[in-house]
Amino acid sequence: MASQQGMVDAAIFEDLQARVDQDATFRDEIKEIVQVLEKQTRTAQSILSKAHSTPTSQINDVITAGNAAIQAEADTVAKLSTTASQQPYYKWNNMWSRQMQDVIFSILLCGWLGANPTEPSGQLLTIERVASILNIPVNLKDRDAFHITIEEYLQALISLLDELARLARNSVTLGDYRRPLQISQFVKDVHAGFQILNLKNDSLRRRSDGIKYRVKEVEDVVYDLSLRNLIPKE
Amino acid sequence: MDASTASGGSPFMPMFEKFRLELDEHHDRRERVIKASRDVTAASKKMIRTVGKPIPPGVRKGFTQHEEVIRSQYTNISKDMQGLNSFRYQRQISGGNQELLEALTFQHYLETEQLLSYLEANDRVAGLGGPESPILLTPDDYLLGVFDMVGELMRHAVTAMATGELSGAASSTGNENIASRGILADMRDLRSSLERLEVDDGFLSRDIEKKMPVMKQCVEKVENAAYGLIVRGSERPKGWMPDTDHVGKGEVEGY
Structure with a gap:
């Protein structure tokens, strides 16, 4: 050669x-x-x-x-x-x-x-x-x-919030009016956590930007329930 | 519900505070590596220009100056790229590593007429990080740097043909035609080695797919120039440049 x-x-x-x-x-x-x-x-x-x-x-x-x-x-x-x-x-x-x-x-x-x-x-x-x-x-x-990694955990956590927003509506359909309240508090608490993170312009940042919409979705469910006096007392 | 919008209300805050600390450290390291990669790229490009100039005495000096810039960049980030993190920021440092390899292999060729091996290159790059924290050079970055180096060989060969003087390959013969064909033979040798490599999957194959046509084009430009030199060589006026193709340059990476 x-x-x-x-x-x-x-x-x-x-x-x-x-x-x-x-x-x-x-x-x-x-x-x-x-x-x-x-x-x-x-x-x-x-x-x-x-x-x-x-x-x-x-x-x-x-x-x-x-x-x-x-x-x-x-x-x-x-x-x-x-x-x-x-x-x-x-x-x-x-x-x-x-x-x-x-x-x-x-x-x-x-x-x-x-x-x-x-x-x-x-x-x-x-x-x-x-x-x-x-x-x-x-x-x-x-x-x-x-x-x-932390990133994997946080990504999974965002998926959980997406899933819970869906579950909030479906709980109502199933007659459980208490769970949306529980979900609403949970989603807000996680949202507060995400807000202190300095995320860079990556997929975690893009997905975490969507959390506020999940908060709102669930709040809307809670609002609908409270408007109609369907929220369980105590 | 107002309590939870203020961060104090969320029971998850301590956890997120820990995450913030970790992520901030990660982003800082990443930024440092990106900046170093950019600076290494710039210094390597300058180094290539210095090396490629046909005045041998200036070569060493200019080279050393850029090498110092490069060394200090690597020394700055070497602690960010040890142990678990040695591969974490590969994507960020990769550009700089490739450009440096282009310079190192080109310089090595001009000095020895040989291709710098991966192991030799790895030793040299590792040394730039300092004795206790060597910089990792992946075979991928080495290979992609070699692909780019073919473009430098092309420029060098074409310039040498135009000026009629030729440092590097086969320079001992007085005949410029034979000399330029010496580089050309080396470029063909390198081309066939690069083409023979089998890479099926992963990031490397995607990068090679992009660089392969450019590399081939470089070899062919020198072939065209050699042809022009043979056909019209004796008629050429002073300041003549070999005709490398009919499209004009610009699509070759590395400018």
Whole structure:
């Protein structure tokens, strides 16, 4: 080959090709796991969306099914965590970030509906509790391994608010006039939190700009109820 | 309900305050890296101009001056890009890294007539961050810098043909025609190596897709110029520039 006397030492490109191939192999490994996870997040979401058509008194059935779906997600996340931790986290995290947001969302929604029998509904699970349910670390700094990022948690939290705004109207349809009040307070409290964040011009910023509309949507529901004296006393 | 609009009413405030702190730190690091990347890009472009000039004594001096600018930029951000964060801001630093690699590989070629390898390049870039916090050079940025370097080879070859003097490849022969074909042979060699690389997926393949046609065009421009030199070489007036194509320049990246 001419490359012996030419400018290019063939070994340079052999080395590069080997590196590119290694990355491709790893990418395929991750992709396989993420595809499984994606299916499971869809299942979990379809199970949890039954909350919109289930009376509050029977919500435990939805929660039980939701917990099982979350357990399935957690098993896959464990696999993803083991594989992904072999390589620098931020080299690959865009491959699973959206799916992890969906997993976190299902955990937040299930938690809000009352996944923990010792707590009332309407809870916001902290990022630490979500991480412990998934058995992975949170917002790592000191070492490079798989974890949940703040951004993923916040994205999932915005998804939760979207879902709750829908649930506020559907609760009324199901005859539960108390829940919209609970949702209204929750959405406002989260909104107040988002307002102190200095978000840059990214997708988190764009989505968080929409929270005020969720606040208003739910306030409208509460307004409709109070106008007609439908809000339960005490 | 008024209580909750004031931030004090929300039970989630302590959590969000922690998030704010973390996100602010992240954004500050990110901003620093973006700025450094921009400055490294500018200094690298200047370095390329200095290196490409056909006056050898000026080369080293001008190069060192820009290299100092680049070094201080990398030293400033190297602590932001260690450990977990080594890949976190790759997208932000990537532009600067690629431009620097374009300069380094071009300079290396002019001095040695060889392609600087990834491992050598990695060592040099790592050293810019300081001894305890090396800067990471990804194979991707190296490769994309090499793609861009072909454009510099083109400019260099065409200028050399026009002025009739040729530093770099095959400069020992007195014959300018053979000399320019020496660079051309190297460019073809590099082109075929770049074309042979198999990249199926990911960001790298998308970037390569953009750079591949530009790189090929650069090689072909020099081929056209060499052709013109052979056909009309003896008739050319002083100040003549080789005709590289019929479209005119401007679409080649790196200007």
